[in-house]
Structures are given as C-alpha cells and as structure tokens.
Amino acid sequence: MNKQLNRFATIIWLVLVILTIGTFLIGEEVTAGKSVMLSVLLISLIKGQLIANYFMGLRHVSWLWRGIILGYFVIVGGMIAIAYLN
Amino acid sequence: MPPSFVSINESCDEAGILGNLMNTKTVLVNETEDLPGDFAIWIFILAEMLVFGVMFIVYAFARSNQIEVFNESQLTLSRAMGTLNTIILITSSYFVVRAVFAIKSGNSRQSAHWLLGTIFLGGMFVAVKLWEFNEKFSAGITLETNDFYMFYLTLTFFHLMHVLMGMIILACIVYKLKNGDYSAEEHFGVETGASFWHMVDLLWIILFPLIYIIR
Numbered sequence: 001m002n003k004q005l006n007r008f009a010t011i012i013w014l015v016l017v018i019l020t021i022g023t024f025l026i027g028e029e030v031t032a033g034k035s036v037m038l039s040v041l042l043i044s045l046i047k048g049q050l051i052a053n054y055f056m057g058l059r060h061v062s063w064l065w066r067g068i069i070l071g072y073f074v075i076v077g078g079m080i081a082i083a084y085l086n
Numbered sequence: 087m088p089p090s091f092v093s094i095n096e097s098c099d100e101a102g103i104l105g106n107l108m109n110t111k112t113v114l115v116n117e118t119e120d121l122p123g124d125f126a127i128w129i130f131i132l133a134e135m136l137v138f139g140v141m142f143i144v145y146a147f148a149r150s151n152q153i154e155v156f157n158e159s160q161l162t163l164s165r166a167m168g169t170l171n172t173i174i175l176i177t178s179s180y181f182v183v184r185a186v187f188a189i190k191s192g193n194s195r196q197s198a199h200w201l202l203g204t205i206f207l208g209g210m211f212v213a214v215k216l217w218e219f220n221e222k223f224s225a226g227i228t229l230e231t232n233d234f235y236m237f238y239l240t241l242t243f244f245h246l247m248h249v250l251m252g253m254i255i256l257a258c259i260v261y262k263l264k265n266g267d268y269s270a271e272e273h274f275g276v277e278t279g280a281s282f283w284h285m286v287d288l289l290w291i292i293l294f295p296l297i298y299i300i301r
Contacts, residue, residue, distance in 0.1 A: 061120065
C-alpha cells in the first residue's frame, strides 16, 4: 500500500516537473501573447490542483476545502488574465 | 474504490440488506477525512494565500499601466533560475509527502531524513534567490528603480521569508522526530508542518509565471 502511494506521489512530482519545464520553454521560445499568457495560467491552475489534492492531501477531505483552493486559483488567475487582456 | 469499502460491504452480506446499507453509510461518511494537521494552520494558510493573492492582482493591474517598463524589466530576470527554483520547491514538496508517508508507516527515522532533504532543498532555494538579489543589487537595481523591480523584490522577498519560516518549522519537527515524539498513531505536528510547506510551494506556483514568464 505504502509502495503504491510512494509511486503515485513520484508520478505527480514528475508531472509537476514536466509542466514547469513546459512553462519555462513557453517563456523562452514563444513570443508574448494572450494565448501564451492564458496557457501559462492554465498550467499554473493544473499544478496548483495537483499540489493541493495529491501533495497536501485535500483529495480525501471535504469538497469545500478543494473548492476553496480551486476557487482561489480561478479567481486570482482570472483577475490576472483580465488585467493582462486590458 | 478503496479496499476497505469493498471488504466491509462483502462482510455485511450475511447481515441482510439493512445492515449492509447502514454499514455502507458509515463507510461513506468515514471516507471524508479531516484536514491534515492542525485546523489553525489551515486558517493561517488561507490568510497567507489571501494576502499574496491580493498582491498578485495588484501587480497585474499595476503592470497594465506600464506594460513596456514591466516587459523590459522582466526580460532582465533569469528565467532559468526561476525555473530551477520552481523545480527545487516542487521536489521539496515531494520530499515532505514522503516524510508524511514514512511517519504514517511508523518510520520516524526515514521521515526525519526526508525532512532534512527538504530543509536542504529549502537552503538551495534561498541560495539561488540570494544570488538573484545580489545580481540585481550589483547592477544598481533597487526598490526605487521602477514599479516592476519594486514588486519583484517585495513579492519574492516576502515569499523568501516564508521559505525560511518553513525551514525553521521543519527543523523543529525533525528535532521532535529524533526525540521519538511522533509515531504512526500520533503525527499531527508532521502533517501541520507539511501543510505549511506545501502552501509555500503553492504560492510560488503563481508567483513564478507571473513575475518571470507572462509578458
């Protein structure tokens, strides 16, 4: 059971590292633009959810706490997007 | 479906439908676990996230008035170093997860080793950040250079303070682990410290693209 949990956490870590490298490559290679900004914010939202649900262990607690973290990323990310789109 | 759910339902077959339903209800209720660690740390985490969230939004709207200044200044930052620090923090969060798994299995020695690894990675994060600060200060950049650098220095320094606070908290937990204060049954403190450290990571997940990447 513990081995399975460790392996699962390792997979999540790998996904997070890949998404981080993806963000870096977008920043290095792609010219700035609205779609780039939205893609990077979406990647951040996915990373935030992975950390909250699988690293912080919110996957097993009340939906309210998962909703708060998801809401946080959606609201803060959304406001950043609005500011950049203006 | 968790194994416990299946096994309890199977064991209820002989007790009849009512017993089965009652047990199923009990298991479903138990499936929602309590928050990991002390509830107070979660209030603290929400408060910290709120403060940082407001600062992120203020940064974004301040930028919309001086897009060129922000874009030009942002290009002077090392995205490679920002990425390196992100990978360091993500890896440190993974180490914390392993530390929690280890203490839940009753292995306090292994748990302490994972946390020492986390503290080491925290030290690496601090070293990279100080190198970045030194580079900027050496180039004559200060808080007053322009609004971008004011936000960059303030936000990253504020976050750095949280990394240092997290390292102190984890060092205290390692000390208690070595004293045998935590076990498979009692590891509340380890989960509390772990939750704080993950919050530091969570904040950086937004801070990194906002300051280093998005233009």
